[in-house]
Amino acid sequence: DADVTQTPRNRITKTGKRIMLECSQTKGHDRMYWYRQDPGLGLRLIYYSFDVKDINKGEISDGYSVSRQAQAKFSLSLESAIPNQTALYFCATSDLSDNEQFFGPGTRLTVL
Amino acid sequence: SQQGEEDPQALSIQEGENATMNCSYKTSINNLQWYRQNSGRGLVHLILIRSNEREKHSGRLRVTLDTSKKSSSLLITASRAADTASYFCATILGNTPLVFGKGTRLSVIA
Secondary structure (H helix, E strand, O other), X not given: OOOEEEEOOEEEXXXXXXXXXXXXXXXXXXXXXXXXXXXXXXXXXXEEEOOOOOOEEOOOOOOOEEEEEEOOEEEEEXXXXXXXXXEEEEEEEEOOOOOOOEEOOOEEEEEX | OOOOEEEOOEEEEEOOOOEEEEEXXXXXXXXXXXXXXXXXXXXXXXXXXXXXXXXXXXXXXXEEEEOOOOXXXXXXXXXXXXXXXXXXXXXXXXXXXXXXXXXXXXXEEO
């Protein structure tokens, strides 16, 4: 079984809808991250959490919110989706901030 | 804004040749990491080099780091078609999360 899982893997939705992307990990890591990837722009950090009680904004947090329900779960919400949020979204985990990150398979989100 | 910038943006080589990708960054770092991404999939960690290291090897991978020039290079020797992927460098300083570059797309032609 995969160490970092994301659901759903693909989602098509309409402008204005609320969307939640979920991430679960079995690696026992305290640190979790949400990234967005757009063609030609690499990965940009949306939010990150160093433990259950810690939430931090990343480079592009506007229009997004997160919830760290447990050590193993970190959810990303789009309160009112807009077309320019169409992208590939990745969740990642690490045990320490300077160690390697482990990525989930990604969620491809399309907002019409 | 992104810290690292990979060069070239795209690289196409024949199988068996070596592939070299470069990464430049802007600020001091604790370490620099290289990741690989197959099309549309999650990134996979390849190698980490710390700021006090100059060179590191892992299998067919060789990474160098020049902190005076704020640059790193990733060399893949004897490339294979399966090495076709995008390669990203990522840097970290202190307790802040990794900052990724935009990546180099490598195509290895059989």
